[in-house]
Amino acid sequence: MNRREFIVSSLAATAGVALGRRAWAQQPPAASPFVFTPLRRDVGIFTGRGGTIGWLAGKDALAVVDTQFPDTAVVCLKGIPGIAGRTIDATINTHHHLDHTGGNGVFRAASKALVAHANVPKLQFEAAKRAEQGAKVDPAAAVAAQVYADTTFPDVWRRELGSEIVTAEFRGPAHTGGDAAVHFEKANVVHMGDLVFNRMYPYVDRPGGASIRGWIKALEDSAAAYPEDALFVFGHGNPRFGVTGKRSDLLVMRDFLGAALEHVQGEIAAGHDKPAVVALENMPGFPDFHAPLPNRLGMVLGAAFDELTAPKA
Ligand SMILES: [Zn+2]
Numbered sequence: 327m328n329r330r331e332f333i334v335s336s337l338a339a340t341a342g343v344a345l346g347r348r349a350w351a352q353q354p355p356a357a358s359p360f361v362f363t364p365l366r367r368d369v370g371i372f373t374g375r376g377g378t379i380g381w382l383a384g385k386d387a388l389a390v391v392d393t394q395f396p397d398t399a400v401v402c403l404k405g406i407p408g409i410a411g412r413t414i415d416a417t418i419n420t421h422h423h424l425d426h427t428g429g430n431g432v433f434r435a436a437s438k439a440l441v442a443h444a445n446v447p448k449l450q451f452e453a454a455k456r457a458e459q460g461a462k463v464d465p466a467a468a469v470a471a472q473v474y475a476d477t478t479f480p481d482v483w484r485r486e487l488g489s490e491i492v493t494a495e496f497r498g499p500a501h502t503g504g505d506a507a508v509h510f511e512k513a514n515v516v517h518m519g520d521l522v523f524n525r526m527y528p529y530v531d532r533p534g535g536a537s538i539r540g541w542i543k544a545l546e547d548s549a550a551a552y553p554e555d556a557l558f559v560f561g562h563g564n565p566r567f568g569v570t571g572k573r574s575d576l577l578v579m580r581d582f583l584g585a586a587l588e589h590v591q592g593e594i595a596a597g598h599d600k601p602a603v604v605a606l607e608n609m610p611g612f613p614d615f616h617a618p619l620p621n622r623l624g625m626v627l628g629a630a631f632d633e634l635t636a637p638k639a
Contacts, residue, residue, distance in 0.1 A: 360401050365557055365570065367513035368490065372405070374398035376425030377561040378569045380517040382510055383407045386488030390417045390433055391508045391517040392426040392561070399429025403436060415487045416441050418494050419475060420519025420561065421502045422450035422534065430473035441483055442475035443496045445504035449534050450474060456533065495551070497544040501528065503535020507548055509556075516552050517559040521545060522579045524563035524571055525614045527622040530629035538583050538633055545580040549573050564616050582612050590630040604628045 364370040368384040375398050380391035383406050390406070393399050403409070417433040419442040420426055427450055434440045450472055457468035477483075483494040483506075491511040496504070501520045508517040520528070521544060530536045552558075558576065563569040586609065593603045604624035609615060617623060 360398070360405070362405055362407070364407075365513070365559070366515050367510075369510045369513040369515045370407075371559055371569065372402040373569060374401060376428065377420070377423070377520065378517075378559055378563075380508065380510075380515070380559050381406045382487065382490055382492070382513070383409065384488045384490055387490055388412055388414045389487055389490075389492055389510075390414055390437070391559075392420055392519065393417065393429030393433045394425060395428040396432055399432035402429070403432055413438055415439070416477075416485065416492070418442065418483075418492075418506070418508055419446055420508065420517060420521075421505045422446045422453060423502065423520065423529075423531070424453070426519065426561065427473070430475075431471075434473050434476075439477045440473070440475045441477045441479070441494060443494075443504040443506045444478040444480050445502075445535065447474040447478065449502060449504055453534060497547045498540045499535050499537040500541035500544040501536055502531045505544065509552060514553055514555065515557045515559065516548075518548065518561070518576070520561035521548065522558065522560040522571075522576060524560045524569060524575055525567045525578070525616065526562055526564050527609075527615055527617050527626055528579075528583075529622075530626055532629050532632060536629065538587055538630055542580050542583050542587075545576050545583075549576045549580075562618070564614065566616075567614070582609065582615065585609060585611060586626055586630050587634070590627055590634055594631070594634060600628060600631050603631050 359374055361373050362370060369382050372379040372381060374394055376394040377392050379394055379402050382389040388409060414433065414437040416439045417437040430440060451469065454468040454472050455465055457463040457465050481496055485492050489512065493509045493511065494506040496506050505519055505521055507521060530538060558571050560569045560571065590603055604627050606623060606627060609623055
């Protein structure tokens with residue numbers, strides 16, 4: 327296996343998801359939404375739909391980080407190199423969001439353990455209950471569809487898995503109230519979950535326990551915690567920049583969040599109300615950032631406004 331991206335087209339066709347068979351056959355491989363990318367040692371990533379999945383595929387151990395959605399999880403589960411007939415030692419959720427936990431049922435059935443920070447099951451349950459506000463999903467069905475971690479940790483979860491050492495670490499409220507970064511020590515790869523949206527306006531989940539001030543600290547602590555030459559994996563990325571990168575990319579994310587907080591602080595000091603603050607469409611100084619959804623910057627600024635004006639606990 328070399329470092330070039332490769333496509334498991336037969337598996338995607340078998341799964342019959344996301345693209346019809348005919349559409350799939352007409353697509354050149356580069357257009358496939360299902361891509362397995364080896365990174366370092368036995369660690370790689372799968373991109374399909376939703377948050378980037380990380381995998382460890384060693385001769386002596388298997389691990390998975392995040393699970394996307396049921397359909398793409400099936401594709402990923404079949405395509406991880408050397409996985410046929412084996413049990414995954416640990417599947418780890420970086421946080422509770424549906425595009426990272428929706429495939430938990432698929433991976434749970436193939437894993438010895440499903441691991442997450444201690445806050446994740448509760449946040450996942452509450453988010454499913456709130457699905458009724460979206461009006462598209464029956465909340466009872468959303469709640470019933472959740473598959474929760476069976477192994478949780480308050481601060482750090484660390485295991486030797488074969489010849490690899492895997493550490494999941496919580497650094498306080500950030501993108502949600504239960505984010506973990508997962509380090510494959512020997513491979514020197516760190517899956518950051520949604521602590522980094524690589525040059526994208528991020529989602530700040532205040533109902534799910536987010537804190538922009540905490541997020542800035544979590545990124546600084548993460549940048550200090552891992553080796554200089556660590557390779558980082560991000561939950562989401564601007565297509566121009568991708569979903570892997572370096573320590574400096576963590577600090578770009580930190581700088582953006584810091585600039586957003588500072589900007590909103592200035593607006594509040596100038597007496598501007600929330601509707602005026604959230605009307606900004608592009609953040610000055612961050613031309614590389616793009617909005618995955620309309621008014622995504624406004625949502626970030628609104629969250630900053632709420633955080634800065636919330637009564638002190
Ligand atoms: Zn997320």
